[in-house]
Amino acid sequence: MKLLSTLAISLCLFASPAAQAQDAASEAPAKAAALQWLALSDAGNYAATWEQAAKSLQSQLPKATWLSLMQTHRAPKGALKSRQFSQAMFTKTWQGLPDGEYGVLQFNATFERPPALAETVMLQKDADGVWRVNGYLIKPR
Template identity: 45%
Template sequence: MKNIIVVLCLFISTLTWAQTLKVVDVATEIAPATSWLEVVDSGKYANSWQQAGVFFQENVPKALWVSKLEEVRAPLGKVQSRQGISRQELTAIPQLPDGEYVILEFQTDFENKADSIETVTLKKSAEQWQVIGYFIQ
């Protein structure tokens, strides 16, 4: 439980600590995030953990991830609409090694909660973008 809270808080704090911030078109790097979100949307929470990046897997145990998504995400219901609203490129995030990061925000209407904001954080690893953080407001 402590690990997931630390991971979620870390990604919330990235918005405040970002030193090299650039907001541009959401289209770039969106495919890995939306593919991963489709796995979450389908309720395959264990698969979403398996498809996440190494940092995520090392800091959030699979069983904890699955139980938290069942607790938080499942009650929201099916996605009615999802639209990218921002994209931020970062090279430094506190408590993470320097690298290439992208934070994507989506305005999402769920069956049981409209006007939600989903934040997906990706890290470039071996020339691939991998999800290392997910947060719903």
């Protein structure tokens, strides 16, 4: 249920009037963090994706649950063939979390097994200034 809430929140964020595009200089660190995290997922290192995720994700999803979700939903897609950045949206508010800096980045990806997918990576900028993943969604394009 918590996963569904996270996914629903991410979809609402794209439609929210509070969501706003940031300039490329602000977007670059979030995009780099998302790509680094996605590389761990692509390598099948799902434990590291949880360990490097935001505390908000870790507190909602125990590591064992996260690993099970990734094995069920990401692993069957197979090896990454291509990934292209699609769009980014940023906001200062996120339902259920304190005000801060949040981003939702979308990528179009092709994996070893069809269909082509849209990947959505939700991030938050922590107090140390580092962007960390607080949600991940994959669905057919």
